[in-house]
Amino acid sequence: MKVLFLSPLCPSVSLSLPPAMLAAKRQDGGLFKGPPYPGYPFIMIPDLTSPYLPNGSLSPTARTYLQMKWPLLDVQAGSLQSRQALKDARSPSPAHIVSNKVPVVQHPHHVHPLTPLITYSNEHFTPGNPPPHLPADVDPKTGIPRPPHPPDISPYYPLSPGTVGQIPHPLGWLVPQQGQPVYPITTGGFRHPYPTALTVNASMSSFSLKTSFPFNLLWGKLHEPTTQLHSFLTHTIPSMHRFPPHMVPPHHSLHTTGIPHPAIVTPTVKQESSQSDVGSLHSSKHQDSKKEEEKKKPHIKKPLNAFMLYMKEMRAKVVAECTLKESAAINQILGRRWHALSREEQAKYYELARKERQLHMQLYPGWSARDNYVGSYGKKKKRKRDKQPGETNEHSECFLNPCLSLPPITDLSAPKKCRARFGLDQQNNWCGPCRRKKKCVRYIQGEGSCVSPPSSDGSLLDSPPSSPNMLASPPRDSKPQTEQTQPLSLTLKPDPLAHLSLMPPPSSLVLTETAASKPSALSATNCQNGALDHQPATLQPSAAPSSSLAQPSTSSLHSHNSLAGTQPQPLSLVTKSLE
DNA sequence: CGTGCCGGGAC
DNA sequence: GTCCCGGCACG
Secondary structure, rough: OEEEEEOOOOOOOEEEEOOOOOEEEEEOOOOOOOOOOOOEEEEEEEEOOOOOOOOEEEEEEOOOEEEEOOOOOOOOOHHHHHHHHHHHHOOEEEOOOOOOOOOOOOOOOOOOOOOOOOOHHHHHHOOOOOOOOOOOEOOOOOOOOOOOOOOOOOOOOOOOOOOOOOOOOOOOHHHHOOOOOOOOOOOOOOOOOOOOOOOOOOOOEEEOOOOOOOOHHHHHHHOOOOOHHHHHHHHHHHHOOOOOOOOOOOOHOOEEEOOOOOOOEEEHHHHHHHHHHHHOOOOHHHHHHHHHHHOOOOOOOOOOOOOHHHHHHHHHHHHHHHHOOOHHHHHHHHHHHHOOOEEEEEHHHHHHHHHHHHHHHHOOOOOHHHHHHHOOOOOOOOOOOOOOHHHHHHHHHHHHHHHOOOOOOOOOOOOOHHHHOHHHHHHHHHOOHHHHOOOOEEEEOOOOEEOOOHHHHHHHHHHOOOOHHHHHOOOOOOOOOOOOOOOHHHHHHHHHOOOOOOOOOOOHEEEEEEEEHHHHHHHHHHHHHHHHHOOOOOOHHHHHHHHHHOOOHHHHHHHHHHHHOOOOOOOOOHHOOOO
């Protein structure tokens, strides 16, 4: 059972299961001579190292084939289909073959003249001439290797470092030279996340669905140098994937109507997990009806936002660097690192997320975030706006808000909160919470507003959630407005609060809160520092006030103080409540 | 536990 | 229209 995935960002990327892969291959001289290891699924990605075409687009013929480490497991022995497909795969004929029985093979009619940067040994592609390091025990009937031991089969072909290329237009990949879409976009019928332009062979009948493969990470990697991509594929992924090589992806996740994608989750899966967790006690008619409803249509997950993408990419790294295992602790670190990212770096993820959303909406026009509210969405008791006359809020904000320590800028043009003040088109000037549709931290009730100069903290503080301009702009020259790309920029974020001179507690104090309060964090102390070291130690003071923002009570502050002495740490919560 | 996004209730 | 809660996304 094999699955093909296509990157939502780069439709030309197909990926088959099981996850974990190995060898990098590249087509040769216009002819892709077939998978060196029959039966092994393939991942095909555009050759990022290949040059662009004169028109600026990447050559559609440039492809990099990465063969997975695991063979297909469900190949039916003696399957004529398999043999045929395999044969096709090995033949130089330019057939677009995507089969669930054999490795994915697709090659264009001719290769781009420009020399690929990826190096490989041509001999490996010679049919019937498997690399010596490969298992020779291929089933004579099917041509499929027997269940191998991945560690043993680890030939891979190093990708030479190359300059990162940005894919100008994802969809551009859909149409090869002949004008005949390699992966015609599927239409109608399918309703699955990112069914991106994959047409499967008529022989394809079923797809497996569930996978732990971190596709989002892969998408991100596609914009990185091939060396990194390669490392990612050969090290990161294998170390992350959950399924043992011999294990077939869960069957219950099978989706027969379309091409699977991690973003799609069949209700059954969800129910199973949730029920097993909670127990089967709660089974009411209400739930039953819910279940049935859910059964009807698969749950389409929300597209990942920028931070999520970042998390997925960096989590493994953080985990590796630290001894942490607890998700919460890791997330804290990730959160800080996120804020420590440079504007450009963040923009990268914002852009990525934007594309995800774009594609998501493109594929699911009717989709709404509402769909994700499994249970009682909308049924929640209607919240009542705290009728307590802004008392607590105001006070706390007065106390916490830096703007208050300073004469509030009585800018009449900014009588309202961020949204009203800057408008939708200047969200980059909004405060964090406002961007999240959360409570504005700048607004001071009854006092107009506290304006933060967009030029200084505003812009830096809030990286632009989206800027169409930077979309497909290559990293190289994309620094038009690098006002402050220096580490300094990071310090600006908390800056507004820095004015709060009334904050007696030294920065170190704040830090302790997280570290001390959590056992897990203790073990991660070093790691946290490591994580924080990205952030200049200049911005601590601001953290304190913000941390207590949510809780006006002074007790919290006291507790902070008490903790302060125990573990002096440079900084921490700085970014947190500020937003 | 972190941030981003968004529907929609409360104003 | 604005504000922002509540919920989901991930691990």
